[in-house]
Amino acid sequence: MNTNSAHPVPPYLSEGGHYGRFGGRFSPEALVAALDEVAVAWDKAKHDPEFQAELHRLLTEYTGRPSPLTEARNFSEYCNGARILLKREDLNHTGSHKINNVLGQALLTKRMGKTRVIAETGAGQHGVATATACALLGLECVIYMGEEDTRRQALNVARMNMLGAEVVPVTVGSRTLKDAVNEAFRDWVANVDTTHYLLGTVAGPHPFPSMVRDLHYIIGAEARQQVLERTGALPDAVAACVGGGSNAIGIFAAFIPDETVRLYGFEAGGEGIGTGRHAASITGGSVGVFQGARTFVLQDEHGQTVPSHSISAGLDYPAVGPEHAWLADSGRATYAPVTDAEAMEAFRLLCRTEGIIPAIESAHALAGARTIGAELGPDATILVSLSGRGDKDVNTAAAYFGLLGDRGEQDR
Amino acid sequence: MTALQRKLAEARAEGRAALVGYYPAGLPDVDSSVRVIEAMVAGGCDVIEVGLPYSDPTMDGPVIQQASDAALAAGTTPKDVLAVVRATAETGAAALVMSYWNPIEQYGVDAFAADMAAAGGAGVITPDLIPEEAGPWIRASDASGLDRIFLVAPSSTDQRLKLTCDASRGFVYAASLMGVTGTRDKVAATARKLVQRVRGATRDSGLPVCVGLGISNGAQAAEVASYADGVIVGSGFCRRVLDAPDLDTACAQVRDFAAELAEGVRSAAR
Ligand SMILES: Cc1ncc(COP(=O)(O)O)c(C=O)c1O
Numbered sequence: 001m002n003t004n005s006a007h008p009v010p011p012y013l014s015e016g017g018h019y020g021r022f023g024g025r026f027s028p029e030a031l032v033a034a035l036d037e038v039a040v041a042w043d044k045a046k047h048d049p050e051f052q053a054e055l056h057r058l059l060t061e062y063t064g065r066p067s068p069l070t071e072a073r074n075f076s077e078y079c080n081g082a083r084i085l086l087k088r089e090d091l092n093h094t095g096s097h098k099i100n101n102v103l104g105q106a107l108l109t110k111r112m113g114k115t116r117v118i119a120e121t122g123a124g125q126h127g128v129a130t131a132t133a134c135a136l137l138g139l140e141c142v143i144y145m146g147e148e149d150t151r152r153q154a155l156n157v158a159r160m161n162m163l164g165a166e167v168v169p170v171t172v173g174s175r176t177l178k179d180a181v182n183e184a185f186r187d188w189v190a191n192v193d194t195t196h197y198l199l200g201t202v203a204g205p206h207p208f209p210s211m212v213r214d215l216h217y218i219i220g221a222e223a224r225q226q227v228l229e230r231t232g233a234l235p236d237a238v239a240a241c242v243g244g245g246s247n248a249i250g251i252f253a254a255f256i257p258d259e260t261v262r263l264y265g266f267e268a269g270g271e272g273i274g275t276g277r278h279a280a281s282i283t284g285g286s287v288g289v290f291q292g293a294r295t296f297v298l299q300d301e302h303g304q305t306v307p308s309h310s311i312s313a314g315l316d317y318p319a320v321g322p323e324h325a326w327l328a329d330s331g332r333a334t335y336a337p338v339t340d341a342e343a344m345e346a347f348r349l350l351c352r353t354e355g356i357i358p359a360i361e362s363a364h365a366l367a368g369a370r371t372i373g374a375e376l377g378p379d380a381t382i383l384v385s386l387s388g389r390g391d392k393d394v395n396t397a398a399a400y401f402g403l404l405g406d407r408g409e410q411d412r
Numbered sequence: 413m414t415a416l417q418r419k420l421a422e423a424r425a426e427g428r429a430a431l432v433g434y435y436p437a438g439l440p441d442v443d444s445s446v447r448v449i450e451a452m453v454a455g456g457c458d459v460i461e462v463g464l465p466y467s468d469p470t471m472d473g474p475v476i477q478q479a480s481d482a483a484l485a486a487g488t489t490p491k492d493v494l495a496v497v498r499a500t501a502e503t504g505a506a507a508l509v510m511s512y513w514n515p516i517e518q519y520g521v522d523a524f525a526a527d528m529a530a531a532g533g534a535g536v537i538t539p540d541l542i543p544e545e546a547g548p549w550i551r552a553s554d555a556s557g558l559d560r561i562f563l564v565a566p567s568s569t570d571q572r573l574k575l576t577c578d579a580s581r582g583f584v585y586a587a588s589l590m591g592v593t594g595t596r597d598k599v600a601a602t603a604r605k606l607v608q609r610v611r612g613a614t615r616d617s618g619l620p621v622c623v624g625l626g627i628s629n630g631a632q633a634a635e636v637a638s639y640a641d642g643v644i645v646g647s648g649f650c651r652r653v654l655d656a657p658d659l660d661t662a663c664a665q666v667r668d669f670a671a672e673l674a675e676g677v678r679s680a681a682r
Contacts, residue, residue: 387610
């Protein structure tokens with residue numbers, strides 16, 4: 001099984017990290033040397049059997065890969081009878097796909113001779129995964145998190161603290177994920193000699209989008225083989241939720257050359273695109289430059305970033321990775337919004353029909369699978385990226401479904 | 413010759429570094445920001461960088477972040493920034509804009525360059541644009557006759573110093589240290605070294621080099637002025653306005669501060 005990250009570079013990725021007109025490096029000059037250092041180190045590590053063996057060992061022994069493929073026979077009924085195959089990233093250590101990227105970059109940090117890791121987090125999933133890898137590998141760890149999010153996700157703050165990380169609440173700007181990313185960049189530029197910025201998705205300046213993609217490629221590589229073994233054919237469609245886009249690119253990448261396989265990315269439609277309260281950068285945003293790359297951004301006519309909204313903290317980001325912008329523009333992948341209400345309905349259905357509590361992020365992909373099933377009919381096979389588990393979301397979901405009485409309301 | 417090039421040449425002829433002050437348009441409102449800038453010029457700034465406030469200023473420390481947020485909350489638009497540029501040019505100082513790239517791209521790169529030139533602006537500083545990504549901007553700034561100022565940093569390789577200086581016109585902005593904007597107790601030791609390296613890269617062009625980040629008093633200005641062609645100060649001005657009880661007090665303090673810095677650049681041992 002080709003699950004190592006030394007897979008071929010996509011033909012549409014340029015040397016400078018451009019995906020067509022998207023991507024690139026819109027960063028202060030002060031960071032260019034560090035970005036180059038990471039790019040060179042990653043390129044070496046990616047082709048180094050020793051590094052790959054070490055990463056492979058961690059992914060199997062520690063993360064629990066390969067993650068299983070589960071057929072959702074009951075949930076299928078709610079997808080117009082289409083065959084639904086769930087790629088179970090929720091069963092990874094720390095509960096989501098995030099750990100794939102984190103372990104790779106943490107190992108790379110050690111290779112570069114750096115001792116300190118910084119990261120941003122929204123919901124706390126990437127922060128917890130980063131704190132975990134740093135505990136394992138003996139790295140100092142500082143997590144930037146919007147003040148607003150530290151309150152919404154207090155339990156994950158405690159988890160990070162238990163793992164030995166320092167969590168710094170970000171009190172500037174809109175005090176959410178994008179501001180945590182800004183703070184991490186500010187820290188990085190001042191501490192670049194000792195510190196690696198372990199970015200959590202396929203966004204940011206080159207080489208982050210391609211490096212993080214490489215590290216999640218394993219999701220699609222495993223799934224492609226598992227689907228072939230299980231069904232004897234390629235799936236008709238692949239569905240994933242898209243925040244920054246890392247789980248989606250990870251599962252898409254292995255199928256991009258398979259022209260018959262339709263790729264669907266589901267963005268957070270929040271309260272509906274028409275309300276302006278959403279986080280759907282591709283369907284509801286426009287092309288701009290944001291946090292290091294040219295991509296789709298939620299912005300006003302003057303290029304000021306507009307705050308995003310989603311019931312799912314992990315999708316609550318006003319931009320998207322540049323490769324998705326390219327895939328959308330070129331038509332290779334299709335992107336559509338899923339509202340909070342549609343995601344929560346899919347969340348409820350998966351809990352009740354399969355006994356699996358999905359992350360609310362992943363519930364967007366499940367809701368999307370229902371739409372695809374309606375379109376393609378009962379003969380279709382749909383592979384869904386179940387990017388994470390919903391333990392972290394129990395409070396939000398209980399409040400949403402009115403299961404907590406008065407107590408839950410404050411967490412909404 | 414642009415107004416910027418003229419100002420830098422005049423300062424050089426006087427045997428001193430130029431004083432470059434940064435201030436965001438729209439803090440606390442558009443008209444008041446013009447008054448603050450007039451006070452900066454009255455105190456002795458040769459060149460003004462008019463900041464275009466942006467929602468995600470990754471290169472800026474807390475003071476300028478706070479200043480940008482306040483200017484945005486007051487509803488400042490790029491058109492307002494251009495109005496402030498026009499007013500700045502009328503003071504006799506050279507007027508630049510300092511802007512993150514996305515607002516310029518959304519305005520339209522060619523339109524921004526043309527409107528900037530029409531407003532009497534001399535050039536634009538783009539802190540998150542590196543020459544490799546600047547193709548459209550290089551063409552637009554050439555077409556409109558604007559100076560374009562890229563940044564170099566202590567981490568820049570020799571090759572990148574050369575590339576960046578060659579792409580710059582007016583001056584090259586040397587970031588004194590690895591970090592964001594904001595006042596510091598001391599001028600970073602990395603500043604002088606970087607300027608020396610820039611001199612190597614600009615031996616043929618004679619491109620001036622101005623130093624910014626962390627300079628916040630007359631003594632520091634004097635120190636930097638002893639080896640650079642210009643001294644750039646930003647957070648110190650913003651801080652005084654943010655802390656002042658009213659606009660008159662703010663302007664008086666800004667003028668005094670500019671005068672202290674202007675004295676600094678004139679007292680430098682060169
Ligand atoms: C379970 C889960 N899925 C998806 C995401 C969204 O990130 P991405 O779009 O990079 O996969 C997150 C982010 O926190 C997450 O926790």
